[in-house]
Amino acid sequence: MLQTATPTRQTEAPKTSRVGKRPVEMPKGVTLTVNGRNVEVKGPKGQLVRELPPTVDVKLEGGRVVVSSSAEGRNGSRLQGLVRALLAGMVKGVADGYERILELKGTGYRVDLKGTTLTFALGYSHPIVFPVPKGLTAAVPAESKGTVLVLTGADKELIGQTAATIRGFRPPEPYGGKGVRYRGERVREKAGKAGGKGGKK
Template sequence: MSRIGKRPVELPKGVTATLSGQTVEVKGPKGTRSFTATDDVSLAVDGDAVKVTPRGNSKRARAQWGMSRTMVANLVEGVTNGFKKELEISGVGYRAQAQGNVLKLSLGYSHEVNFEVPQGVTVATPKPTEVIVEGIDQQLVGQVAANIREWRAPEPYKGKGIKYKDEYIFRKEGKKK
């Protein structure tokens, strides 16, 4: 039995869910998102909750049960609160600046990096060393943050680079004489 899958997904006030076949569409104050579940689970909208139940007792059906429930819960979370990833830039001369849908990064290369921000995600730079990625799609927000971080991942000796705000960089000791 899936402990996660057993719990129904509660819909807060202002959020509606509609079901058509295996696709659930969730509308909220921040936008609309949808998810198509596999045939191993069945979805049902009961008033202000979405229930996910497995079809059969196979290992795949039980795995899809918890995953599908989590995906629906993420849809609800995205259209009500949204998702956010915060990045910190550390290093002398390293900075970021958001201009429209382009993020300009100065990361110690011979040129500036112009990162095109995809549709559905907003990037803000409250400080030159801080980047905030926000959106209603958790996967897209995480992927954009990872792509920005990829330009200069933090190195273990001085800690220079782009890191997540809550990330710990394991520091190494330098050379000894």
């Protein structure tokens, strides 16, 4: 009886990412520290910490951050590119910060800010109270009369998730566009019943 040899699995060499291998430039006033599997970035706008995947290494060389990955095959390039993008976002966040502007459209729709608590009136029978997450700053410009909310912070993910949560309180309606929207967001509006009768669209 013939015995066939079991094929041995060959280890695939790590692949590099075209974006991931580009160093991240460190602006003046920003510092990066690697402590074990954690990387900490400090700057004028704040401080951010992130845990690195086991197969990814981060080094500071000549004022630039270099990311490498030892994962096999395509996972190496994917993780390298992901971590490089996250670190670039952290560096930009602590150096310049991020901003997200929300607009409230609708009769009586407004937001009030007291301390670190936002209170929304969005056409419901009750107000919506929302505490501003730690690490973010909220502002309601006086000239907007409560219809504009400005969120600023160093953490891109946190500011994006917070803005999405607030938008979810009253997403823009397809008829008339009432609700909470991002500044510059294009909302597709439907014609409504009058549209089929030659009325106002």
